Every structure is written in C-alpha cells, then in structure tokens.
Amino acid sequence: MRINFMLRDLSMPSIPVEILMVEDNPGDIELTKEALSAGKLRNHLHITEDGEQALDFLFKRNGYEDVPRPDLILLDLNLPKLNGREVLEEINKDKSLACIPVIVLSSSEDNKDIQEMYALNANSFVTKPVKISDFLSVVQAIEHFWIEIVKLPSGKN
Numbered sequence: 001m002r003i004n005f006m007l008r009d010l011s012m013p014s015i016p017v018e019i020l021m022v023e024d025n026p027g028d029i030e031l032t033k034e035a036l037s038a039g040k041l042r043n044h045l046h047i048t049e050d051g052e053q054a055l056d057f058l059f060k061r062n063g064y065e066d067v068p069r070p071d072l073i074l075l076d077l078n079l080p081k082l083n084g085r086e087v088l089e090e091i092n093k094d095k096s097l098a099c100i101p102v103i104v105l106s107s108s109e110d111n112k113d114i115q116e117m118y119a120l121n122a123n124s125f126v127t128k129p130v131k132i133s134d135f136l137s138v139v140q141a142i143e144h145f146w147i148e149i150v151k152l153p154s155g156k157n
Contacts, residue, residue, distance in 0.1 A: 016042040017147050018154075020070035022054040022087060023047065023105075024079055031132060032074070035139035043147070046070065051082025055090055058097055070100055071154040072146050075122075077106035077113060088120045099153045103142055 019036070023029050029047055036043055046067065048054040056062040058070070073091075077084040084104060091097045101123040106113065114125045126142065129135045146152070 016044045017072065017152070018044050018046065018068045018070045019072045019074065020046045020048065020054070020057060021074040022049075022051070022079060022084070023074070023076045024049045025076070028076075028105075028128065028135070031135050032139050035136040036143060038136075038140065043143070044068070050080040051084070051087045053081075054079075054087050055082065058091065059094075069096075069154070071152045073100055073102045074105050074142070075102050077104055077108050077117070085116065085120060088117065088122060092121055101146060101150075101152065103146065105138075105142075 021029065021032055023032070033045060036045055046057065048057050054075075057064045057067055060067060075084045075087060079087070082090075084106070088102060088104075091100070091102065098121070102121075104117045104122045104125045105128060106125070107128045108114075109127050117125050124142075126138060129138055
C-alpha cells in the first residue's frame with residue numbers, strides 16, 4: 001500500500017523563532033550556535049548559563065525584562081544554582097510558560113533521569129552525542145522537528 005501526503009510549506013517563517021538554551025558548557029553552546037546558523041530557518045538563540053538565569057529570563061526579571069518569550073527551550077539537566085529538574089518544575093507552575101516545548105538536552109543516559117524529566121512534562125529527552133558531527137546533527141534534527149514539522153504554541157512556524 002502506498003500512502004501519499006503533502007508536506008506544508010516549510011519555507012522560512014517571517015518572524016524568527018525564539019530559542020532559549022539553558023546550558024553551562026561553552027563548547028555545547030558554540031556547537032549549538034553553529035548547528036542552528038547552518039539551518040535554513042531564522043531563529044534567535046538566547047543563552048542562560050544556570051537555572052536561576054533561566055528563570056529570570058522566563059519570568060522577565062533581574063535584567064531580562066525586555067526579552068522575548070521563547071518559542072522553544074533547550075534545557076540541560078545538570079546546571080549550576082538550580083538544576084534542570086528545578087527549572088522544569090518552576091516552568092510547569094506557570095500556565096503561560098508550561099505550554100512552551102522543553103527539550104532536555106543532556107549528557108545523561110540514566111533511565112532514572114529520563115523518566116523523571118518526562119514525569120515533569122519535558123517534551124523530549126535527547127542525550128548529547130560525544131562526536132561533534134553527531135552533536136551538530138542532533139541539534140539540526142531538533143530544529144527540523146520542533147520548528148519545521150510541529151506547530152508551536154506561538155504560531156510562528
């Protein structure tokens with residue numbers, strides 16, 4: 001049986017997609033920037049390096065009053081000050097933030113971590129590959145799926 005379907009127009013959205021990356025590893029930040037800049041979609045990548053900064057960004061306080069609401073969050077699990085679990089718990093307490101897709105991007109492969117993050121309503125859990133080329137591919141796959149294929153609550157894609 002052959003199934004035919006039409007993909008919707010995947011052209012670049014006119015309004016950039018706002019991505020918040022919560023990550024304390026400078027190498028992973030640079031690789032993510034590289035992977036996203038190589039993509040065909042317009043995006044603004046915002047970086048916070050610990051859990052407290054992430055919550056300040058999301059709640060628009062302590063110097064982040066004028067930042068845009070993110071359309072997508074890339075959240076590391078092991079962060080300084082507040083870890084990814086604590087950040088996700090706070091996100092879930094606020095109805096306006098709880099609808100933002102959260103992709104946990106972590107070096108952990110521990111099934112307990114994976115189960116815990118899904119129980120906290122993470123939209124996906126992705127283990128960071130060790131090889132640079134694989135890491136770039138994973139970030140581009142996340143971008144493709146979450147920005148080109150699925151419909152974000154912001155309506156930007």
